[in-house]
Amino acid sequence: MALKSEQARVLRRRVLGGLIRNLLLFSGAFALACLAIETFMVPSIANWVADSTSSWRTLNSSEQFQQILTDQGLLDDANLFDLWVNEAVEGGYTNDAGTITEIQGEVNEMEDALAEYASMMADSPENAEAAAAHAKERAEKLGADVAVASGTNAAAIGDASTFIDDATALDAETDNARAVPLLPYQTILTAEAIPTDDASAAQAIAALRVSASLQELGLSLPEAQTFMPPETTVDAATRILVSAAVLGYDQPTLNDLLQSAFRQSQEQAYSAWLDLTSAEEARALGVSDENPVWQIQYGEDGVYRMRDVATYTFVKSFKLPLALLVFVAGWLAIILRALNRSLRYFDELSGAVGRLLADKDAPIELPADLSIARNELAVIRSQSLADERAAHAAEQRKNELVAYLAHDIRTPLTSVLGYLDLLRETTDLPRETLRKYANIAYSKAERLESLINEFFEITRYNLSAIPIERETVGVRLFCQQVAEAFFPEAAARNIRITVDAAGAGQFFIDPDKLARALGNVLRNAVAYADANSVIAIAARQDARTTTITVANRGREISDAHLETIFEKFYREDRARSSKKGGAGLGLAIAREIVVAHHGDIEAASERGVTVFTLRIPTQGEEIEGAAAAPRIPGATEGVQRPVEPVPPRTVRPASTRATSAPPSATARRGPSARPIPQRPVGERTQAPRQGTSPLNPRNARHGQVPARKTVRDNDATPRRRGLSR
Incomplete structure (x- = not known):
């Protein structure tokens, strides 16, 4: 929109320039702030919100895990433990239920020997040779016919000298011997679903042999459980450990087998979980939401972890609208500030005009942005003061003129009345005297008419166009x-x-x-x-x-x-x-x-x-x-x-x-005069003189008159008013 006032154009440039500059600065700062928040703060905030509103859950893959181990022979239905029970029976131990009580003392002594061996290994793995010799010595004293720690899983049964082989053979085959917790034979019997009181002598000896093999191979039940599904029971884990001991697996080999089986079981469980409906998926993970939003994470340990982030997703949906709201609010604040600044200009200008009207001599105080308006107000004040002085002078001249005309009217009117009264009362005046008096009265009446016409002229001039x-x-x-x-x-x-x-x-x-x-x-x-x-x-x-x-x-x-x-x-x-x-x-x-x-x-x-x-x-x-x-x-x-x-x-x-x-x-x-127009209030003209060239009364150089100031209807320069010649 085109503006006529230079002051308005200056203010528009200032206000719009400042507004655009502030909007650009705010937009850039907002973008940088959003980038910084998205990079450094949003992940932490998102995790905190997600952790506060939901928890991680894992798939139960114990069935798949046990099936995989069964396929690999670690959980064979034939049960490897029964092989060692049969060997104990062949060694002369009965397999009748409850016969464990007959050899309870012997079983306790063997268990104590294994406990001492485990204790010595726990103190220092370098004591393996001494621990084996000590165990052998105790076994010879007991006269036992069972090989407990012969260095191999196929130790001869019935030869007391092979209960503990010589220390050299043991040291050669167990360089990696390490201390592991002793697994009691009762735990092994329980895992095999054999009550301890109802166990046979052969089952007790087989359980002791498994416990000794676990010590020899360094197999630990707690360590093995870390590579199994959390849902795996202690009995199932013990059975797996028993099968590993019978098969002669050491701990690293067993761990690799378990980890591989666990990963496969998780993959199978995850594939089966994906085939479920949303509600079934939620029930499978113990979530009550019928329409969950899952966050799935696959860890380095091969475990699939899921959590329902529906609440987090709902909260996250407000991120963009909130950012947009903050951005729009910032723009509105900047625009309102610019608008308030522009309105403050009007406030300043209104105050300056009010002070000028109250006291025309007061200084005009306006900000630098309103310098043009300040100068214009100064000009207006000067013109107003000049107009007041001119109006006062014109009114004074008019009042003087009225007084002069009143005096001049009274003078000829007195003469006219005097001569007419003289002519009316004196009837014997000479004819020449009468004519003289009549001419004088007529001349005075003409003057009186001229003065009255002057008054009419004032009225016509003020009221007419x-x-x-x-x-x-x-x-x-x-x-x-x-x-x-x-x-x-x-x-x-x-x-x-x-x-x-x-x-x-x-x-x-x-x-x-x-x-x-x-x-x-x-x-x-x-x-x-x-x-x-x-x-x-x-x-x-x-x-x-x-x-x-x-x-x-x-x-x-x-x-x-x-x-x-x-x-x-x-x-x-x-x-x-x-x-x-x-x-x-x-x-x-x-x-x-x-x-x-x-x-x-x-x-x-x-x-x-x-x-x-x-x-x-x-x-x-x-x-x-x-x-x-x-x-x-x-x-x-x-x-x-x-x-x-x-x-x-x-x-x-x-x-x-x-x-x-x-x-x-x-x-x-003569012809009656019509009213003369009045100029609009505030319009003044002048006819100032310029130039000093000689003037020719006959105007011989017409068209080449010296330069003069021309009367202009729109000339606003204040000037003095005077009486016409």
Whole structure:
């Protein structure tokens, strides 16, 4: 949107520039903040929210795990433990239920020997040789026929010397011997679903042999359980450990087998879980939500972990709207701040105007952004002060004029009444005396009429507009007709009026109005020209402009008076002059009429020669730079009130006044004058003088008049008002 005021354009640049800059800075900072939060904070916050609202769950793959081990022979239905029970039976131990009580003492001694061996290994694995020798010694004392720690899983049964082989063989085959917890034979029997009290002697000896093999091979039940599904029971884990001991697996080999089986079981369980419905998946993991949102994680240990993150997903769905809300809120805050800043300009301006209205001498304090407005307010204050002074001066001049006119009216009225009273009361006066008194009374009455017309002129000037009704008129004829109206008055002072309109054709004007304007200028020239001088009227014309000049020789007008000569109620001679002084409206009316024709008027005075110049558009078009026609604000469009020029008063030579008969009222008054328009309030014009070139009263250099300040209707420069000449 185009702005006419430079101040408005400056403020728009400042406000919009600051707004765009702040929006860009905020957008960049917001983007960086979002990136930083997304990178460094969101993962931690997301994990915290997810951990607070849900927990990890694993698939139960124990069935798949046991099936895989069964396929690999570690959980054979035939049960490897029974092989060692059969070997014990072949060694002479009975397999009847409850016969463990018959060899309970022997079993306890063997278990104590294994416990001492385990204790010595726990203290230091380097004691393996001493521990084996000690166990062998105790076995020989017991006379046992069972090989417990022979260094191989196929130790001969029945040979007491092989219960514990020599330490050299043991050390050679158990370089990696390590301390493991002793697995009691009762636990082994329980895992094999054999109650301890109901066990046979062969089963007890087989259980002791398994416990000794576990010590020899370094197989640990807790360590093996870490590679099994969490749901695996202790009995199942013990059975797996028993099978490993029978097969001769050491701990690393068993761990690899268990880990591989566990991974396979997890894969199988996960595949089966994916085939379930959402509700079945939730029930399989113990989740009550019917529509869960799963987060699945596959760990390095081969375990599938799942958790329901529906709550986290719901919370996460607010991330983008929340970011957008913060972004929009930031933009709105910046926009509101910019709007508040712009409104603060109006607040500052309103405060400055209020202070200026309250005290016109107060300093105008506005921010730097309102420097243009501050300067304009300073100009307005200067113009306002000048207008006040001018209005006061004009009112004072008007009041003085009214007082002067009242005094001047009373003087001729007193004379008229006196002479008429004398004529009425005295009937025997000589005829010549009567004529003399009558002529004096008539002359005073004429003066009284002129003064009353001055009052009417003020009223017309203040209340009327100037409608222009143009027609084509010859320039020479127009100037001659106006000049002829002033021949009697000029002849009374032996002043000659000449008209030079060579080369001038016709122009498009309102003849009545322009005759009034030119007549007022010419009346001024006749009134103030030197006696026995020449008043030169010259007219020149081109395609656009017709220029009419009126030059007379007389008293020079000062520059100060030229500044205000076209103002209403201005009179150069402030002394009360009943003969020359008017209301000070003649030249002001002339200016208004010329401006209404879209022309201009100016005055110059130098070396006793005063020249008034009227420039009128030849075809009625506006002259470039000329003032627009004045209008009264609120006046009705199209209403035209014809204005006819007030003809100059006819001045009879002094020698003829005493003998001529009084003219009739119609002859004296002439055509009735119409109101003269009032200029809109606040519009002032001037006709300042410029240049110092000599002036030719006959206007021999017409069109090359020295440069002068032209009267402009829109000139806002304050100036003094004075009384018209």
